[in-house]
Amino acid sequence: MEVENVYEKEFIPQVKKWGPLLLIIGMPLTFIPAIYVWWAYNIIPSGSQIMAGFGLTVAVLWAVYIVEPISYYPILGMPGVYMMCLAGNISNLRLPCAAVAQESAGVTFGTKEGSIIATLAMSVSMLVSTIIIFLGALGAAAVLNHLPPFVLHAFDYILPAIFGAIFGQFLIKGYLIGIIALALGLFFNYYKVLPDWAVLLVCVFGTILISRILWERGMLGKKSEN
Amino acid sequence: MDYLEIANSPVMWVCCAPGVIIVLFEAIKFMRLSRKAGKDMGIDPEVITRGVRAAAISSIGPSLAIVIGMLALIVCIGAPFAWFRLSFVGSVMYELIAANFAAMGVGTELGAPDFGPLAFSAALWVMPLGALGWMIVGAALTHKLEFIRLKLAGGKIAFLPVLTSAAMLGVFAKMGSGELIAGGGRTIAFIIGLVCMIAFLRLADAINKTWIKEWSLGFSMLIGMFVAAAFF
Incomplete structure (x- = not known):
């Protein structure tokens, strides 16, 4: 069967079925621990106490709920966004993982093949991280007590190093776009004229729009290839 | 209890x-x-x-x-x-x-x-x-989000890979600029991670060894975090 047909007629319909279904099944399951402690020990805050905490959380995050799926969709496509909404840890784990997997497999980002490999990579990362976090929950404290302080200190710098590596991976695909993206990020992160969620939007969609203008003028050297 | x-x-x-x-x-x-x-x-x-x-x-x-x-x-x-x-x-x-x-x-x-x-x-x-x-x-x-991708590409399929790379650069420029502004070890870790990744990917292509790409994130991360920890 043709590539287009397999992807659009077989893969995406399955993703559209299972993605929302698992999110909906997952919603009530997340309250089992809370209900258990309430039922077995009769420990529960008052409604207004829960609403106070919930209200603070929503006040900070309401925009993030919407901005993240929209901003990550151009990268991850439909399957990836369903997976990120269920399993989280997107910029620190799933995106870097999907990016390196596509690089290693030698598929092009944004194509159907790329989307298949990215979906596969995110599935693998969900299995691996769940197991590692489980082992960590069982014995993290015990192991960490035996690590030298220097190693523990180095863990403070894991995230910046991951961000740098993935930025570097994409920088070599287009130095010009990369520098523009970084300039946008530096400006808005430094002057703080926008809330954090808006900076994500501006960086992602600003970079896309600028690259579209450059691409249409043949300034990215890609148009002629296609 | x-x-x-x-x-x-x-x-x-x-x-x-x-x-x-x-x-x-x-x-x-x-x-x-x-x-x-x-x-x-x-x-x-x-x-x-x-x-x-x-x-x-x-x-x-x-x-x-x-x-x-x-x-x-x-x-x-x-x-x-x-x-x-x-x-x-x-x-x-x-x-x-x-x-x-x-x-x-x-x-x-x-x-x-x-x-x-x-x-x-x-x-x-x-x-x-x-x-x-x-x-x-x-x-x-x-x-319902597929339309955004198609709209941004203006119906040009050939632009989709560029669009995806641009979006990825946007996300990590946002994260990375925060690290660059933070200064100290975080800035160093970001820069070392970036440089190592480019070096590993270039090396992998130069000597045609894909396994280097598979390990590139792990190695870049380790070098970045330990170099930063050594100096800060």
Whole structure:
């Protein structure tokens, strides 16, 4: 069967079925621990106490709920966004993982093949991280007590190093776009004229729009290839 | 009875398991779907194997970073719920913020001496409640988002790969510029990670060894974090 047909007629319909279904099944399951402690020990805050905490959380995050799926969709496509909404840890784990997997497999980002490999990579990362976090929950404290302080200190710098590596991976695909993206990020992160969620939007969609203008003028050297 | 005995009890592990099982189920389901689609689309099995191997290797380091962040949660909400929260929607940053807000709702703070049974129960409610936003938006909106991608590309399929790279650069420029502004070890770790990644990818292409790409994130991460730790 043709590539287009397999992807659009077989893969995406399955993703559209299972993605929302698992999110909906997952919603009530997340309250089992809370209900258990309430039922077995009769420990529960008052409604207004829960609403106070919930209200603070929503006040900070309401925009993030919407901005993240929209901003990550151009990268991850439909399957990836369903997976990120269920399993989280997107910029620190799933995106870097999907990016390196596509690089290693030698598929092009944004194509159907790329989307298949990215979906596969995110599935693998969900299995691996769940197991590692489980082992960590069982014995993290015990192991960490035996690590030298220097190693523990180095863990403070894991995230910046991951961000740098993935930025570097994409920088070599287009130095010009990369520098523009970084300039946008530096400006808005430094002057703080926008809330954090808006900076994500501006960086992602600003970079896309600028690259579209450059691409249409043949300034990215890609148009002629296609 | 100390609430942490409840929080770390075997029943608590059982209560937290269903949510994690949904995540594992989705991982296996989507893995099968994409494997089958890949096969039917004629993607070389070797290409798929390389992708899976790279994904597995690249997941280890970031997962360990999550474990480190989890410690702050474990001491307050117990290991099972921390495991569930970090395998499920959200991230270490989100969970810490939500747990702290939950505690504030009952008049204490995350890690404060008076963080007791009530604050624990508040966390059990507020952390999943706060994460519902992603799940609702995900379930309701995701299938409608394809139009944004097509609109941005203006119907030009050839632009989609450029668009994806640009979006990726946008995301990590946003994260990275924060690290550059932070200064000190974080800036150094970002720059070293960046330089190492470029060097590894160039090297892999130059000597035609794909395994270097599979390890590139792991190596760049290790070098970046230890060089930064050595100087700061």
